[in-house]
Amino acid sequence: MPVNLLDEPDIQAENRDYHWTLNFGPQHPATHTTLRLLLELEGETILNAIPDIGYLHSGFEKLGEHLNLNQYVTVVDRKNYISPPMNEVAWHNAVEKLLEIEITPRCKYIRVMIGELARISDHLLCTGAAALDLGAFTAFLYAFNLREMIYDIYEEMSGYRFHPGYTRTGGVMFDFTERVTGRIEKFLVTLPKILADMEKLLFRNKIFLERMRGVGVLTKADAIAYCASGPIARASGVTYDLRKDEPYLAYADFDFSVPYATEGDCYARFHVRMEEMVQSARILRQALDKFPGGPVNVPIAEKFPMPDKGTTYGSMEGLIQHFELVMPNRGFQTSVNEVYAAVEGPSGELGYYLICDGTQVAWRTRTRPPAFIHFQLFPHLIRNHMISDIVAVLGSLNIIAAELDR
Amino acid sequence: MTTTKSSRPTPDATLARIRKRCGEGFFSVSSHLDNLRLHVPPEKLVELTTRLRDEFGFHLTELGGADYLGYPGRSSASHRFEVHYVLLNYETAERLILKTGVSDPDPVLPTLVPVWAGADWLEREVFDMYGIVFQGHPDLRRILMPEDFRSFPLRKDYPLRGRGERHNFERVTREDS
Numbered sequence: 157m158p159v160n161l162l163d164e165p166d167i168q169a170e171n172r173d174y175h176w177t178l179n180f181g182p183q184h185p186a187t188h189t190t191l192r193l194l195l196e197l198e199g200e201t202i203l204n205a206i207p208d209i210g211y212l213h214s215g216f217e218k219l220g221e222h223l224n225l226n227q228y229v230t231v232v233d234r235k236n237y238i239s240p241p242m243n244e245v246a247w248h249n250a251v252e253k254l255l256e257i258e259i260t261p262r263c264k265y266i267r268v269m270i271g272e273l274a275r276i277s278d279h280l281l282c283t284g285a286a287a288l289d290l291g292a293f294t295a296f297l298y299a300f301n302l303r304e305m306i307y308d309i310y311e312e313m314s315g316y317r318f319h320p321g322y323t324r325t326g327g328v329m330f331d332f333t334e335r336v337t338g339r340i341e342k343f344l345v346t347l348p349k350i351l352a353d354m355e356k357l358l359f360r361n362k363i364f365l366e367r368m369r370g371v372g373v374l375t376k377a378d379a380i381a382y383c384a385s386g387p388i389a390r391a392s393g394v395t396y397d398l399r400k401d402e403p404y405l406a407y408a409d410f411d412f413s414v415p416y417a418t419e420g421d422c423y424a425r426f427h428v429r430m431e432e433m434v435q436s437a438r439i440l441r442q443a444l445d446k447f448p449g450g451p452v453n454v455p456i457a458e459k460f461p462m463p464d465k466g467t468t469y470g471s472m473e474g475l476i477q478h479f480e481l482v483m484p485n486r487g488f489q490t491s492v493n494e495v496y497a498a499v500e501g502p503s504g505e506l507g508y509y510l511i512c513d514g515t516q517v518a519w520r521t522r523t524r525p526p527a528f529i530h531f532q533l534f535p536h537l538i539r540n541h542m543i544s545d546i547v548a549v550l551g552s553l554n555i556i557a558a559e560l561d562r
Numbered sequence: 563m564t565t566t567k568s569s570r571p572t573p574d575a576t577l578a579r580i581r582k583r584c585g586e587g588f589f590s591v592s593s594h595l596d597n598l599r600l601h602v603p604p605e606k607l608v609e610l611t612t613r614l615r616d617e618f619g620f621h622l623t624e625l626g627g628a629d630y631l632g633y634p635g636r637s638s639a640s641h642r643f644e645v646h647y648v649l650l651n652y653e654t655a656e657r658l659i660l661k662t663g664v665s666d667p668d669p670v671l672p673t674l675v676p677v678w679a680g681a682d683w684l685e686r687e688v689f690d691m692y693g694i695v696f697q698g699h700p701d702l703r704r705i706l707m708p709e710d711f712r713s714f715p716l717r718k719d720y721p722l723r724g725r726g727e728r729h730n731f732e733r734v735t736r737e738d739s
Binding site for chain 2 (some may be wrong): 209210213215217218219221222253254256378380381382383384385394396401402492493494495496498505507509511513514519520522524528529531532561562
């Protein structure tokens, strides 16, 4: 798609008096979260944008060095709070890779399902909010209403709506009940209808298309050089998806496609996300159909999972294991080692560089935050566009400030 | 479209290829499952990453630091800080982790921004959290912490609750804001 760019202005020029400096954010309705941009303008054209981040920095990585491997799951939830279960899956994926735990098939399926639900939830918000920012309010309401069903599923499975804290080393907190799978079934019936409604509202909406097409173009070479991943890279033609290319959990069992585009503009990113929801629904459908029975946690003999109530009060091993896990100075054995493990998060590669020193508490819990890495693309994408394009580009990058600043 | 990289090379094959083309002796190797780690001295870093990019198709996906002060099994002679670079080959789905050590009191590493533009903010974050200076970085400023912050919070000798910076913030009133 050809893009017309204005002549590159000489921003180093001596005479810059006619350039405006505009402060955008940190509290601006269109940034959704606390992002701040310093814009250098010539008229309404953006010559340079300098992001200033850190307003929401909460020291999550430092906290990870003081909480044990299971406790930290409540903190990772709060990073990308639009799709908390995906953070949990990513975190425990790293922990289990470090400790070389092979989780049960049922648990793998459960984690695939909560991960895909989180992906749909994230994409719904992202596509809905992208439409909202460009004036299409109705699509946003449809999307947000559907996210409510996902929250109901989280609540049914874990007891918490927003931050489930559901995964544990070697398993999950509770097994899926019939009611949870029933709710997912119902959700899978509703999802295509809502997606069809959103398509009808947006795909032929002239204002929406005009403001998305050709705006914020990211080339394939730039996507790779700037470490972009996930839907943003795939919209620029980098067809890399960890679920396909480095299958983890049970993704090798499912039949699904990786949507991609080559235009690299806001519309391509929007479109890739819409299609990814369809593919996630396919995965969910197959996961429900093939959902294996059996235990959900690894055996207690492996010393990792918290035994359920029956085992705790009904058997000596269960009682001992329960005691070992709840006492602060005890717990399971870890190793002096380090590992990098990543999963395909909703907005890109969500990885953990985890270093353990043999104690219950991690030595270092480095997150690879997709939002942080994608936000550095922003000045590059917005240069020579207009002020009103900021919301389109920001919306298409899906920046979650809690993950950006951690 | 489905793009399955069915013939994903094993870490051993990757290592053998790198050894054959780039020589050996200047790096040491460690691994865990499919994580292959090359420990590279800082002076070889730019040369090796440039070759890995141009000849092997590896690209940066992750960059971060760690402080090993008091880590079990570390002698006082080993480096205090390590920076890891996770590289990914988008064609073959191979991964490679480069690790570089650097020590107090003057931790300096070469920047990788000329090799991958995406290293920019990631190196700024490592500088912000550990005080490791990336020589040649175009814009090495603090990124998450306030500009006037003096310490490096992710260092192991920095306490979880801080050193009272928070209570001593200058109060800005409405009148003088």
